[in-house]
Amino acid sequence: MGLKPKWSLIWATMLAVGLTTGCMASTSDGDSADKDGLEEKVVIYSPHGKDILQDFEKQFEKKHPHVDVEWLDIGSQEILDRVRSEKANPQADLWWGAPSVMFEQAREEGLLQPYQPGYADALPKEFRAADWSWTGTSQTPEVIMYNTREIPKGEVPRDWDDLLDPKWKDRIIIRYPLASGTMRTIYSAMIYRDYKESNRPEKGYEWLKKLDANTKEYSANPEMMYSKVARGEGALTIWNMPDTVMLKETKNYPFDFVIPESGTPVLTEGIALVKGGKHPEAAKAFYEFVNSEQAMKHLAETYYRIPTREDIQGLPAWIAETRIKSMDLDWKLLQEKENEWMDHWDQKIKNGAKQKEE
Structure with missing residues (x-):
């Protein structure tokens, strides 16, 4: 810290x-x-x-x-x-x-x-x-942040579901979600996309499992995540737009971002x-x-x-x-469900549920 x-x-x-x-x-x-x-x-x-x-x-x-x-x-x-x-x-x-x-x-x-x-x-x-x-x-709009030296602009994921493509396996580095309000909100929003119609989180959990399968590691703090993506140890992450632009313009990190086409949590x-x-x-x-x-x-x-x-x-x-398509979210519901959903991610999904307890 x-x-x-x-x-x-x-x-x-x-x-x-x-x-x-x-x-x-x-x-x-x-x-x-x-x-x-x-x-x-x-x-x-x-x-x-x-x-x-x-x-x-x-x-x-x-x-x-x-x-x-x-x-x-x-x-x-x-x-x-x-x-x-x-x-x-x-x-x-x-x-x-x-x-x-x-x-x-x-x-x-x-x-x-x-x-x-x-x-x-x-x-x-x-x-x-x-x-x-x-x-x-x-x-604070959330975005897909990527290393411009590692990914040509035309190949960058354009939307959330693109992150699940197997070609990104071990190329995604994510801030450890349980300690981050930003990541907890993004993960909850991914579950909510289907939950708002079905009142069930299972499809959202499946989405997070696929993202976990492509994730190389979960960084303990934002600075570690920035450094690893900047060095090319990972090629992309999901984070917020202000930090991405700030790191690009003030620290000369090779970063740029994509605002997900289907909408993003703001x-x-x-x-x-x-x-x-x-x-x-x-x-x-x-x-x-x-x-x-x-x-x-x-x-x-x-x-x-x-x-x-x-x-x-x-x-x-x-x-x-800047034009941002804001994702339609029930913030009160997310507040009520976030701990339950994140506990499930931690116990059943993270790191392949610890490679299914090895």
């Missing part, structure tokens, strides 16, 4: 005993306030990756020099599991980034603190919880305050900061995020010009 360098390697132990990390100056009550009335740190759980997290850490700390931003870069599912396990003694103040279905699960379990941000009027209702437990920050990425977080005022300030007009433009221009706010002007042309 991408743990911020200044955090100790004994993070898990420190969490368990309720200690703090970083260079925070203590006062008699355990926290002190900066000149803006904010606590001296804010703890963030996020799957956004070190580039975005380091960038916004620096920006926020420049504006609030007495607030220390501490972050843990882990997968969306890992965040949800961690917030659940820490319910009695929350260690995070803010959860930044994950599909909305995961925030809905957390909301239903009473893990989030409702908060109506200052830009509420610019946010359509479909991009937030009814009680403001979470709000959407960006929209996730709403969210943000939320963790209920019981120890630094609520600093968390609210960071929440507002990363969703400000300036931040939304920066995220779009630098990190290829498509904002949910309707009032952002001067966005890059690619956002206005």
